[in-house]
Amino acid sequence: MVNIFGLDIEEIKEAISKLNIPSYRSKQIADWMYKKGKNSFYDMTNLPKNLQSTLATEFEISPPTLTQRLDSKYGDTSKFLLSFDENTAVETVLMRKKYGNSVCVSTQAGCNMGCAFCASTLLGLSRNLTATEMFGEVYYVENELRKEGISVTNLVLMGSGEPLMNYDEVIKFLRLIHDENIMGIGYRNITLSTSGIVPNIYRLIEENLPITLSISLHAPNDELRTKLMPINKKYPLKDVVEAGQLYAERTKRRLTYEYILIDGINDEKNHAVELSELLRGQLANVNLIPINPVKERNFYRPSKEKIAAFLNYLLKSNISATVRKEMGKDVNAACGQLRNRYLEEGN
Ligand code: SAH
Secondary structure, eight states: OEEOTTOOHHHHHHHHHTTTOOTTHHHHHHIIIIISOOOOGGGOTTSOHHHHHHHHHHEEOOOOEEEEEEEOTTSSEEEEEEEEETTEEEEEEEEEETTEEEEEOOOEEEOOSOOTTOSTTTTOEEEEOOHHHHHHHHHHHHHHHHTTTOOOOEEEEOSSSOGGGSHHHHHHHHHHHHOTTTTOOOGGGEEEEESOOHHHHHHHHHHTOOOEEEEEOOOSSHHHHHHHOGGGGTSOHHHHHHHHHHHHHHHOOOEEEEEEEOTTTTOSHHHHHHHHHHHTTOSEEEEEEEOOOOTTSOOOOOOHHHHHHHHHHHHHTTOEEEEOOOOOGGGTOSTTHHHHHHHHTTO
16 A cells, blocks of 8 residues: 655656546545645545545555644643654644644654753654654644634744754655645744854755754853863864855845753853854854753753843843743643653663
């Protein structure tokens, strides 16, 4: 059986042409599958009965399945553990915000970047996700929202995994999700977050996709950044910031630098001074994220006063900066925590 879930119109055309099914049926099938969330050919009521049964014997439509769902008691965040096969499950998060419904997509099952503060990397990398699987994450949430008469409006590639270490499939996924016949999500509503895989930031510039780039900085100098993010040994801060600057210039899109605040580690005045020197004159916004403590790590959140002092120093130095509003703390929204618990419990 061929799984046609995740194929675009042209690919569906090609698959059905082998059965001598006329090509215009492709758009009808895609419509039922992607716009109406049907995964049985027998629900596609504008197809003749005999065509429905031919399709059902040759093809299947297999989106990911739900293993676990957690809803925040505040009503703003839902977390889904979605499975693609027996061994592969990832986390996908829905955040309901004032401006729309944002989905946080995982790009790898696990991660091997080794960042010291992150839960996703604790169990290593299991495998890259395919474009179809990433699409399946968004599709799953879209179907849930359809029941409420609303839809997914924004995407952040900030779930488990390093998107620029799974470059080709991520680009394929972005084109798929943007396709009018599939989900039609505007590139401007998509943010890709990276730990700074420099050569692939340059490749991304050449793709000419007006998505927002977000770079995880987390430290203002190489010594500290290498301790927190081992990838910094390969791609040091200066090269990362240079690539970021070129991205902003070429795409005319404001860049975001993410900076987790960890008590006593990277949140002192001298760090704020160094950070503002590093970013002076850039078309960028610094997003300060009070750390989500992970139980396996001894990192804690700074006091409100320290967070405010760090923010104020940046603002006083004319660096655009904001503190991220926290969502879904009660549903383990820090990437990777739900999946880890699930794997550890021996499921
Ligand atoms: N690999 C990519 C995208 C996934 S992580 C990247 O590094 O950007 C998405 C964001 O969540 C990153 O900025 C990451 O540093 C941050 N993050 C990871 N663990 C966190 C934690 N415990 N608390 C707060 N943010 C965390």
